[in-house]
Amino acid sequence: MKDIRNYCLKEHNTFKIDVLADRFISFDDSSEFIQFAQGNNALFNNKFLITGEGSNLLFTKDFNGTIIHPETKAIGVVRESSDYIYIKAEAGINWDDFVADTISRGGFGLENLSLIPGTVGASVVQNIGAYGAEAADFVDSVDYFCLSDFKVKTISKNDCDFAYRNSIFKNELKGKAIVLSVVYRLSKNAVCNTSYADIQNYFKAGEELNPSKIRKAVIDIRENKLPDHKKIGNAGSFFKNPIIEKQQFVELIKKCPDLRYYELPDDRYKLAAGWMIDQCNLKGYEHKGAAIHENQALVLINKSGKTTGDEVSELAEIVHAKVFQKYGVELEPEVIIL
Numbered sequence: 137m138k139d140i141r142n143y144c145l146k147e148h149n150t151f152k153i154d155v156l157a158d159r160f161i162s163f164d165d166s167s168e169f170i171q172f173a174q175g176n177n178a179l180f181n182n183k184f185l186i187t188g189e190g191s192n193l194l195f196t197k198d199f200n201g202t203i204i205h206p207e208t209k210a211i212g213v214v215r216e217s218s219d220y221i222y223i224k225a226e227a228g229i230n231w232d233d234f235v236a237d238t239i240s241r242g243g244f245g246l247e248n249l250s251l252i253p254g255t256v257g258a259s260v261v262q263n264i265g266a267y268g269a270e271a272a273d274f275v276d277s278v279d280y281f282c283l284s285d286f287k288v289k290t291i292s293k294n295d296c297d298f299a300y301r302n303s304i305f306k307n308e309l310k311g312k313a314i315v316l317s318v319v320y321r322l323s324k325n326a327v328c329n330t331s332y333a334d335i336q337n338y339f340k341a342g343e344e345l346n347p348s349k350i351r352k353a354v355i356d357i358r359e360n361k362l363p364d365h366k367k368i369g370n371a372g373s374f375f376k377n378p379i380i381e382k383q384q385f386v387e388l389i390k391k392c393p394d395l396r397y398y399e400l401p402d403d404r405y406k407l408a409a410g411w412m413i414d415q416c417n418l419k420g421y422e423h424k425g426a427a428i429h430e431n432q433a434l435v436l437i438n439k440s441g442k443t444t445g446d447e448v449s450e451l452a453e454i455v456h457a458k459v460f461q462k463y464g465v466e467l468e469p470e471v472i473i474l
């Protein structure tokens with residue numbers, strides 16, 4: 137375990153914002169951390185934040201509190217049935233390393249989620265999703281350290297309240313749970329999910345597919361589309377795709393017949409936020425050290441390498457205002473602004 141004061145967070149957020157945390161506690165052994173936390177529970181009465189790789193965070197100022205940072209890396213098969221393999225992974229494992237590991241063990245399903253930055257712990261907090269799949273489709277259960285009674289608890293998938301980029305850990309259990317590990321239930325039979333047009337278009341018609349090929353396709357597509365956060369600071373999609381009610385949709389489509397949207401099963405409509413930002417001619421737009429990526433309007437970047445969280449946040453407000461002015465639709469950040 138490490139316990140450091142006045143710790144620089146620049147390497148702990150993918151926007152590469154240069155801020156300090158009052159205190160930074162990292163651990164690679166859950167039992168050791170649990171013992172420490174049980175003996176120091178007053179720590180959690182003050183401001184604290186659990187971080188993975190900081191790939192969904194925007195720090196606008198120094199963090200005047202304690203960062204709790206799991207670096208636990210154990211992984212193993214916990215049980216198997218004729219159809220499924222159950223793999224348990226600790227919170228600190230890099231998500232994409234985990235995906236690669238599951239495929240090599242013959243557990244399939246996560247290949248569409250390849251190359252999403254971040255950790256296994258955050259995968260369930262965020263209910264990460266991409267290319268027609270989301271974490272919730274495969275979660276079996278989550279072990280977390282409960283900060284109300286300082287005990288380890290297990291919550292099953294059905295109780296996690298998973299929704300679009302959302303879970304119980306962002307609501308009822310926000311600030312009350314440190315995810316320690318996740319059990320993913322993966323299929324032993326390879327069923328390739330090619331529901332997304334980008335994936336369909338990647339392959340030749342009639343080509344025989346397998347999960348490794350899907351993984352490679354997703355990696356290639358993502359590498360072509362998204363800026364590499366290791367080279368240029370960003371946190372992926374800055375805004376969520378907004379969901380609107382049918383009445384608003386009917387009005388909007390009259391005014392904008394070329395609107396990009398997906399119809400949801402509950403009579404609501406999900407709009408493509410990136411397309412709307414692009415229609416406001418904002419691709420490449422710069423604000424101080426921050427900018428909108430030239431090819432991906434949904435991605436805000438640390439263009440100068442020295443931008444501040446405030447500058448990125450101001451840019452987000454400009455985007456919000458322009459989209460609202462043109463479409464009457466409110467964009468909501470997917471990134472957590474601190």
Ligand SMILES: Cc1cc2nc3c(=O)[nH]c(=O)nc-3n(C[C@H](O)[C@H](O)[C@H](O)COP(=O)(O)OP(=O)(O)OC[C@H]3O[C@@H](n4cnc5c(N)ncnc54)[C@H](O)[C@@H]3O)c2cc1C
Nearest residue numbers: 188189190191192253254255257258264265266315371372
């Ligand atoms: C280039 C790029 C592309 C991206 N593409 C996608 C994408 O396709 N789909 C997608 O869904 N997301 C995407 N993201 C967003 C990001 O990868 C996910 O949100 C990811 O799950 C964040 O993981 P993290 O470990 O970095 O979490 P952090 O950003 O550190 O934290 C995110 C949240 O989870 C909480 N948290 C983290 N770990 C724990 C824990 N162990 N216990 C309790 N709470 C915890 C934090 O407190 C915070 O609220 C992208 C990001 C980038 C930079």
